[in-house]
Amino acid sequence: MKALTFTLVAEPPERLDLSLLTAERLAGIERRDFEKIRIGMSKHGSKVGDIFRVAGNNLLDIVFEGGSARLDRVAEAMRGGSVRVVGDAGAQAGRAMRGGTLTIEGNAGPHAGSGMRGGRLEITGNAGDHLGAPLAGELAGMNGGVLIVRGKAGAFAADRMRRGLIAVLKGAGDNAGSRMIAGTLVVAGGTGEMPGYLMRRGSILLDRAPKSLSPSFVECGAPESVFAAVIDRHLIAEAILKRPLLGNAPQKYGGDNAVLGMGEVLFPR
Amino acid sequence: MPNVSVNGIVIDDTFAEAFGMRATAIIITAPNRKWARQAAITMTGFATSVIGCGCEAAIDVELPPSATPDGRPGCRVMIFAMGTDELQKQLLNRVGQCVLTSPGSACFAGLEGSAALKLGSALRYFGDGWQISKKIGGRHFWRVPVMDGEFLCEATTGLTKAAVGGGNFFVMAETSARALLAAEVAVAAIGLVPGAIVPFPGGIARSGSKIGGKYKGMIASANEAYAPTLRGVVRSELGADINAVLEIVIDGETNDAVAAAMKAGIKAVIELGPKRGAVRISAGNYGGKLGKFIYSLKDMLP
Structure with missing residues (x-):
């Protein structure tokens, strides 16, 4: 299985709460629904798919490609x-x-x-x-x-x-x-x-x-x-x-x- | 099978009989080799036989600084007893009185066993409230203030139930001096075998015993069949050429360690030869019915 990779597409427009993107929290969610998870903390309400390009599916090996001080x-x-x-x-x-x-x-x-x-x-x-x-x-x-x-x-x-x-x-x-x-x-x-x-x-x-x-x-x-x-x-x-x-x-x-x-x-x- | 002769030394067609024991090991370190050995020798004093000492203990191997947890010279000490409770009691008494007290010493677990025995987790009370607990990389240590700094002691060490006590062989010679030399080369060879100790003085027992005696309350008494001065009076095991018999008693972490130690010791005696050392090698047993472990001498030959 390939590492589950979240590649940052652009600097996020708001602070993001990434606590949902761990093996434990993602375990009950279908892979195709990952992009729909809401992570934005303001009225923007960004979803994973708005901020990251998602690839791979190994929950025990998660990579965030590209960082930002807004990734909380x-x-x-x-x-x-x-x-x-x-x-x-x-x-x-x-x-x-x-x-x-x-x-x-x-x-x-x-x-x-x-x-x-x-x-x-x-x-x-x-x-x-x-x-x-x-x-x-x-x-x-x-x-x-x-x-x-x-x-x-x-x-x-x-x-x-x-x-x-x-x-x-x-x-x-x-x-x-x-x-x-x-x-x-x-x-x-x-x-x-x-x-x-x-x-x-x-x-x-x-x-x-x-x-x-x-x-x-x-x-x-x-x-x-x-x-x-x-x-x-x-x-x-x-x-x-x-x-x-x-x-x-x-x-x-x-x-x-x-x-x-x-x-x-x-x-x- | 009749007795065989190897390099001019008669090997009796007999076997050593040994018993299952509980064992543990610790690593003692000190600022230098002298004081590591001193602490180890002190804590393994009066530990020759479970019959009267409660446990059997000795230095297994000396460790160079590169092989100890704190980078100082050390000794691995093994302790054997018949039961877990007695082993625990002996371990704490001996480390508490002989290692804690020894200048510059520290004490670490020396065995990963099936269960844990208390070490620092009991000795820490010497600190009277000033002891410090430290977990470093999954290992738990206690730091106890003493007058030259701190006594560092791992919280627990391991216990093995697979240990074997009572592996043995006899070296039989024409003179006491030759018997002693043969026994000494055997002890030196066994010293290089990891996981095996020879707990008697210098590794050698001269008063090999039989079970019981004619006096009430004697657990063990003279093994007259191997006493040269009684050769003519009792049913002796000794021929006319034997005037001294010494016994090497071996305790090992495993069955294999005891066998390896017996092989190493017997090999050294055979290499020494009959002119300088032993003319015959035998072993002690109880007919094979009491002990769980049997070491046939013919399987122990080099």
């Missing part, structure tokens, strides 16, 4: 298979996904991987604010899976994260890992102001000393760490990084002592 909610809640976006994606890409792989070969908007629970989301370009983070009013952020951003991430990456791994390779904005409950955030390329702000537990692993930390973080020494060796090897084995991030005895800061204080910020000395 790509692969939302997907559970298996693979989705690939050749180009940019809009807001909430891969939100609440539970399995499978989502690859965005471009930039992603805000709330990419928001609340994801499993699977692997890889963004080759930059990601917007609130990477993996909950929407306003939600309590939990990312709760499992692997989220990789090869470029930069905006502010509040990994906000309220509970479980899983987020790796940002070219720097994150302010308040990375804010309010973390647990889980692991890796940032290479520097962070903005106050990473780990109000984090309870969890690990923020950096490739350099943070330029600012909340004063409620405390210095915790730099003993040899097997955990550092294991996570370094894991990141290299998963092809997330090319060389070790932390080394054998990273510097540790513990915090945020304004809350529970069982989190950590680690970076090589």
Whole structure:
């Protein structure tokens, strides 16, 4: 079976909700009806056929050829298979996904991987604010899976994260890992102001000393760490990084002592 | 079939009889080989026989840094017991007292088995609330604060029900020194076989036993048929040329591992030859009725 391919014909005239175009949501729909699915979010009411040329029929291998910052909610809640976006994606890409792989070969908007629970989301370009983070009013952020951003991430990456791994390779904005409950955030390329702000537990692993930390973080020494060796090897084995991030005895800061204080910020000395 | 002779060494027409056991394995790492071995040797001390130690344990193989999860030197340790509950108890006691305490150590699962045994998921309570749970690539680890940093320990390890305990053979020589040399070359050869351990001191047992005894409460007692000083007094298995017998007892992850270890050990003894080592090789059994696994010596020849 050939990959189910949605080829973008022209820049969309409105924001699009692509959450219906996943294997799970398309499963009960006849192939010939795919073009009739309404995805437009304004009075235009665009249908799939107005925006994309559709080919192929393999629901477990979905490709969006051509991207746009207006393509919102790509692969939302997907559970298996693979989705690939050749180009940019809009807001909430891969939100609440539970399995499978989502690859965005471009930039992603805000709330990419928001609340994801499993699977692997890889963004080759930059990601917007609130990477993996909950929407306003939600309590939990990312709760499992692997989220990789090869470029930069905006502010509040990994906000309220509970479980899983987020790796940002070219720097994150302010308040990375804010309010973390647990889980692991890796940032290479520097962070903005106050990473780990109000984090309870969890690990923020950096490739350099943070330029600012909340004063409620405390210095915790730099003993040899097997955990550092294991996570370094894991990141290299998963092809997330090319060389070790932390080394054998990273510097540790513990915090945020304004809350529970069982989190950590680690970076090589 | 009569006894055969290979390279001048008589091979008895008999067999080793072994039993099904439960087994697990862990990988212990440390900053260097010396301390990886030290932790492994300490936790496998007093683990020669299930009769009195609760389990049988030893180092299976040493691992180079390239073969361990954290890139440090390590040892794969195997532990065997008769039941799952006893195995679990021995594992936690030994890792808790001997590996957690050893400087710079870390502990990983060493077996993917049919079921899981608790490892870090029980030892984490040493952390008294400061322990940290980490899931890395589908594996679950606990980080427990200790005085030289952190003890990293995988949450569980595997259990196999296909393990075999009690594979064995006897090396029989004209002098104690020759018997010891023959047994040593056998142990060295078995050390290279993955998935098999020789749990007695240095891999060698000199007090091979029979079941029961004349005194009440003795589970095992002297195997007088193989004791050279009793050669004239009892119905002895020893000819006039034998003055020392040593036994190699083998536990393996599988039936095949035990057979491979017996083959490797017997091959080494035969290659050593009768002038420097053993003049005869035999094996221990209970008539073939008790053990599920039978290893006929004639099938174990090189």
